Amino acid sequence: MKIVFGWRLDGPTYPETPDGSEFSIDAAVVGPRGLLDLLESRLGVNGPGAHPARRIAQYLARLRAIDDGARFYSGSFAADAWATARLLLSWRDDLAAAGWTAGSRSWTSGRLAALARAETLHEPPLAPGLPDRARSILSRVSEANPIEQLTLADDRERLPWVWRRLIDTLADAGARVVRAAPEGARAPGDLAAVQALISGGEPGPLTGDATFAVLRYDNALAAAEVAAEWLAASPEANSDVAIIRQGNGTILDAACRRLGLPKPGGSERSPYRGALQALPLAFETAWRPLDAQRVLELLVMPGAPIPYRVGRCFADVLRGFPGTGGAEWRAAWDRAVDRLRGDLIEEGLDRAQVDGRIRKSVTEWREWLEPERFGRDSGITAKAADKICRKVQSWAMKRAAASGDEIYMPTASAASDLAAAIADSGIDPVSKPLLDRMIDAVVAEGVERPTEVAGAAPWTTVDEAAQIWGRAPAILWWGFAAAESNAASDPWSRAELRELAASGAALRSRDDATALRLDAERGAFLNAGRRMLLIMPAASRTESGATHPVWHELKNLDGLGRTVIEGRALGRGPRRALGACAWETRRTEHRPLPPPIRDWTVPETLIGPRATDSATSLQTLLGCPMRWVLQYQAGLRGTGLLDMAEGNRLKGVVAHEVLARFLAGARPDDAAGVPGVVEPLLDAVAPEIGSPLLLPGRRLDWEDVRRNTIASAVALSATLDRCGLEVMATERDLECSLDGRTDLKGKVDVELTDGEGRPSVVDLKWSDRDRYRREEIAEGRPVQLAAYGRLLKGDGDGGLPPAAYFMIKQRRLLAVDSDPFPAESRIEGANLDDVWQAVVAVRKRTLADMAAGRVVAAGVRTGDSESQDAAPDAAVPIVIEPPCRFCEFGRLCGQKALS
Amino acid sequence: MTRPSGERRPVDIVIASAGTGKTYRLVEEIRTAIASGADPGSILATTFTNKAAAELVERARTRLIGQGLADRAAGLLSARIGTVNSVFGGLVGDFALNAGRSPVTDVIPDERRQRVFAVAAEAAIGRRAAEMIPIAQRLDIDDWAKGVRELADLVRGNDIEPSRLEAHADRSWRGCRALFPPLSRETADALDAGLRAALVHAREALKRSADATRSTAQVRERIEAAAAVIESGRDLPWSQWAALTKLKPAKQSIGVVQPVVEAAGEHAAHPGLRADLEAYIHGIYGAAADALTLYAEFKDVHGLVDFTDQEQRALELLDDPGVRERLRETLARVFVDEFQDTSPIQLALFLKVSQIAESSFWVGDPKQAIFGFRGTDPELIDQAARTIVPESGGRPDTLTTSYRARPKLVEFTNRAFGPAFEALDFEPAGIRIRECDRAEGPIEPVEVWGIGGRTVADAMAALAEKIRETLDDAAHPVDDADLNTPRAIRGSDIAVLCRTNAHCEDVADALAASGVRVAIARPGLLETPEAVLAMAALRYLVDPGDTLAVAEIAHLHDDSVDQPSWFERSLSEDGIRSLAAELPVLAALDALRADLAELTPREAFDTAITASGILDRIGAWDNAADRLGNLDALRAFAAQYEDEARTVRSAATAAGLAAWLGDPARTDTDLPPTPDPDAVNVVSYHRAKGLEWPMVVLADLDHAPKPSAFGFNVESEGDFDVWRPLKDRWVRFWPWPYGRQQTGVRIDASVLETGEHREAVRREHAEAVRLLYVGMTRARDYLVLAPRRKGGDGGLKLSWLERLVDKDREPILKFSLRESDLAVAAGGQAVPVRFSEVAPVDRELEAREPATAWRAPESIEKPEHPPYRIAPSALEPSASDAAAVVSRIELGARIPITGSPDMTAVGEAVHAFLAYDRPGQDRDQRGARAAETLARWSAGGLRPAHLVEMSDRFFGHIDRAFPGMTVRAEVPVFGRRDGQRLTGRIDLLLTNGARAVVIDHKSYPGPYDTWEAKASSHGAQLALYASVVRGAAGPAEVETWVHMPVVGQLIQVRAAVEGWS
């Protein structure tokens, strides 16, 4: 076997084979992982690997076994066992790589002594890490070495001890070991100068001869287009190109695709791939109080554990009434089961089968929606955590089988790794922070996009410069910037290092690691054969402002400026030249942005009345016909998947429900008794429909709801008593005919009756100020109150019954009429019957306009519109301000300017 | 002094006035230190920003490499160089075990800190809610919990013991109480009742009154509102009491209203107000003390730290002898950049490390300390700088050559600020710049533009017009800083400085209206059409039911001349979703939805952006380059969303990103400044710090903030000890009880008499001078003072400039404007300036050609490329035409498998064994290895002897059937054809010169009649291997076999794969 071995060569490489040929057998270019895999499988000693998270859990168990409270790590271990175990395991692995023999002596350093103690335990077990595997294969290798030639891409001296040993052992066992040194300075022109500089020579000034070029961009999207254009400009040369695609490749892919080129592909490892989120979400929904937002997220995630059609029943309810267990939630369950039943019957199943399937599904859904929940402070039992892992795992396996999507397999293994880690750690119960860390550790390494995105291409792609280990005729380096460094500092003191050295362990210094990385990246420059193009973000664009370390070297080149092209200069003309490549571009034809439109037209009779209207929809119709059309006729809806009731809306939902229940029940005789009745209602209602208010950090909001609800119950109760009003019903659905074709429907908050049986209505409002409602009445346009009055009146004769708002936060009634309400609550300015007449008249006119094909976006002001500047029409008896502030269509009608 | 100076290690401090090459010197110091032997890894350097740190490393490394010290320069990459927080946070992390803390220090990002504090401290705050909410309401304070947070921050930032807060509260209350007149003799109830009666009486009287004037109507409304509050059982806020004292009805109603005015006038003497303030102050301090404890516990449990923790913990750590000893091994030199912006706790930190390292070097300029509001204390720093050097035995130094401004500009600043800083008692050596390394320009560099116009808008328009003229008339050549050659001025050479962000926006609007391009970060990113389209695409991608998103996408893709066509479509039978069939972008997004399960939120967003055709639309709209920048800024949000998820260790989904972007909290998101070199910069004075431009225009010269003694203030008592900068600090808090009623409330007058107020005035004055200095010293070639004119054409409004006073409080610069002639003098000497009157003009804007994009034309053909990489083992059986079974060889009987073991594990174990085992080896050893292998893979159902048997019969056959061929197991192969890469491993490869045999082991346990079908399903995989063997110059004849060790079969198959055979 012929092997090229380099520290960073696990993954794609350039050249792809040891001799650069198109085909190779019994030869490979590998990094540490790849080398071990090859050797172990050749020698028949490979085994199933242990996920790093499991090793941490195992080491944690060992550390705990020897923790007597006085270990150097005891304090940190008590504070955060997981992170401490992870850190110490990394120290331990470094020591192992340095050839440390724990039992070789008694250690003076307390830290080394403790680690040695942990090392020499037999139980609990610790799965081998890379250095252990390398060490344990040494003897096998010397018995049967399968490698004839080993080419080293790195300086052997910079490698950790155990790898040097492995190389030596292979050499002793007959492998020919050579170093692949980049030759450098064979390139022409400026590139030669660059190489001379990097290899320590004295280069002359750069001339800008295009063998070496730098595109410095401040816009990644534009840079991606330029890179793709460069690749498209001379396709015949692309088989010589090695692309280093550092960082995000999605936009480069898109730019290449636009030009008909294959996608260079490449995806970062990420813990945030869609399907993988089921694992954290499953746990995030297992805490008390419930985080309803997370349940919602689980319901709408791609491939959600509850089928979308059914899940929607729950999602819709959660958005409006975040919580579980309330009437709405129960209704969602009923709807969901009905839907499933309908589907199953349609499938042709018989009754028994249908019932059986429903039972099974309901159990499964309940596991996801209403699992056993645990307090965030007390932690989850290991058993329950295991159950959640299994649940996620089995879901993922099923999805994998059903959809064939490859992403579900890593998800399933993450779940089972987590279960194993929890078991290995022996911790029970697991606190939320610890659990979060374990999940983090299981998914932290992230997963690459499993589907191959890259298309077959003449060029070769690598993920980082260090993967270019041999001569590459042309290099395009996309994202030439400093890679994130996680330079932890050396933990060992001089005395400890002395002790280790005396025992024969040779720890590599941090500088060696840095140098190893740096040399490999400089190697890419030295290996460039004919041309090299760097595409680098301007320092202002990167978060750290850090440029690539090799750039610091290049800055010593005389005339470097001649090779640098600023991205924005490149975008400004028809001809682009970058490196040796030049091509033409075209100016895009101008298209104006859509202008605001006030008067919209439709074919006549396209828009007719709706079958039902409500108090709100009437208000909308009067305020802005366009909004009414878009919302109710076109059904445009922009509620995001995760838009849950929040802020005042949420508070109002809870206060409303509590007050309705309070008023519907028996009220205490005196005010002092009211809080005693309302408080339990608050406690019952909140988890059902206002669970976000109970989450950590929301106490002040919750206080706000409590205080105001209780105080308003007191005030409202007193007022009703004072006025001799009795509650007949709360939240009653009413309906009446608006005209022949449309019904008016609505839920009336509070229906009252006075001593003589005369009805009246109160609408509850939660709002920070009552000014808007006061003005509404004073200016004669309380459309909603009129509608409620109309609903209550039903088909009876006479005028509309009296109506009032009750402003919860202000604890105050705002009444159109004083009778039967207290005198001070009356706001002068409106007569409910008149208001209603006006509503009916304006509605009729607007509908007639629409039937004639005209729809007005009332909030839009344009220069050339006929209708807007006409003097206020005396015939319009009621004018409602267009509700643009709360309208989500502003960008369509043009009320919100786009520029 | 706390230590004898003999023990001290030297701290060198260099004062570097603006433009004197501070960074150059710092880099030089670092370079020299390394060049003369210091280990680069033992360097600790702090800067004000990450970018400054990166620049420092870059420049130092470049210089070291240039000197041939590349090896040493590498060490700088892992040195402790960064912001104060990153450096000391790193230190805290490194020594977490010494402190017994979690080694993971997740830093709470600033945006989240408020939320974390709220969660952690809610018990402390919640416990007091019932008491504090009504008080806060009466004091007209919206968010009292914010006060708790603010106080907690100050307490921690000054390392104050929470147990001392109670005393601070007492002391605050004592001071605050003294502002009020003596208490009323009436009880609180009586005063309340009095007001109530007056209100009710006035209300009724006004109802009956015939006074229909507007002013009375307003008064009536106020009275009614106040009465309604009281009648609904709520308390009237004190601000309302104060407001009621200012009622101004029409004359005829004064008599009716007067009793209300008088009753309300009792507020300052009201016992209720006094009680509220006292309780409020104590409540805030008490809550803060509790909250601090809870917050600390919370962070411990969750492994979180914030910036202050990093500093506080580092401070503790540096007292630990073990840590100090270890640091002495690894810390040689300390460098501090911009020391003037150091907070007291940071100063304490620097002093501590300076006493561990061998030597320290600090550079900065106390004259440029303008972040007083961030907890730095400029006076303290100036004092410290002056004390530390002599006491530590360090060397003081001053940089006195300007490399930035032209000589006359330098002279102007020297004259304007010299006496001012002297009056403020600054270190004399650091006040004036002595030399200048720039040549003089062709015209006088100091200009004054008297900006006319009655309204702010007029004035801004006039200023904008003047800037446009300046750009057009080519009368201001500038020196290019990079090339050092003169050239014509362009937009990006100019910066207009304003006091507030709001003013910046006004100026930017005016410039834009004059047709000048502007670079300014300003709200509105999410309102741009590109952002609307991008977000709609993301929303539609995650939710096909989002019909609004469909309409928005269709709207922005519409090219109809009239009304966009989606509107009518939305009213059709099938509704707007029927557009999906026609609009290619919708179809493209539909097609991508299935990928969501594998995409990250960021990738999903990028995918949505590119699939939605935004780039094409942007190219066709005006200002394509800016829009592209906006889109890039938007993309950065997706990264931020994921980062946030990372810090709270929670899930992140594409739908979550859509919701996060739509959060109302983000509506004010800034548009990034345009990168256009023709765009004029508009920035605030504060943000201008550290930057320079050829021409700087100073606006808002009449800006005069009001110093206030109210709110939170950190004060020091006793003598200042530089080595213990945090000693004896305390936080004073005087809440303002009257909301927006700022004047005419008694205490606004009485506070003027207090020492606290005078101190506030003094601090504010010094800050104003420093900020002006920062503003003026940003200019390289031209400095423009752009004051407005009184009444539009009168004298210049220069109140800020007039605050430059000398020791005798005499204004330093004297401006005398006669007709259109301005004379400026400093210290009795004339200062040459060019004056222009700038009057508003009306000008028609010429239409500009829209700036669309230049792009390579889109390819019409977009071939589907086969995948770049293929793994034969993952090939679907369908990848080949059904493989033909050529022959089958019976190796032996079926090996019994007991139970139902994991067949994957069994397969792995069999593979592993056959890779290594050969019949010739020692039998016992073979058995042992077989057992080992089974155990390693946890493969049940098989005994070790079975493995040996499989091996014996298989290799026995191989020896017989393929004698003399070289046998290799687990052979890595690679092949490249038509851009496709194939990688894999052949289980067993037999070769001789003319022939090759590829064998694949399949531990298939199925029944007899399925063997051949199973074997042929692997035909494609084997065919690929065969093709690679041939490609790698192997023999042309390659046989392919499937070995089924469990059922004892060897089956030869033949297949072909398109493109590879």
Ligand code: SF4
């Ligand atoms: S934004 Fe205003 S004008 Fe446009 S539809 Fe909505 S309410 Fe009507």
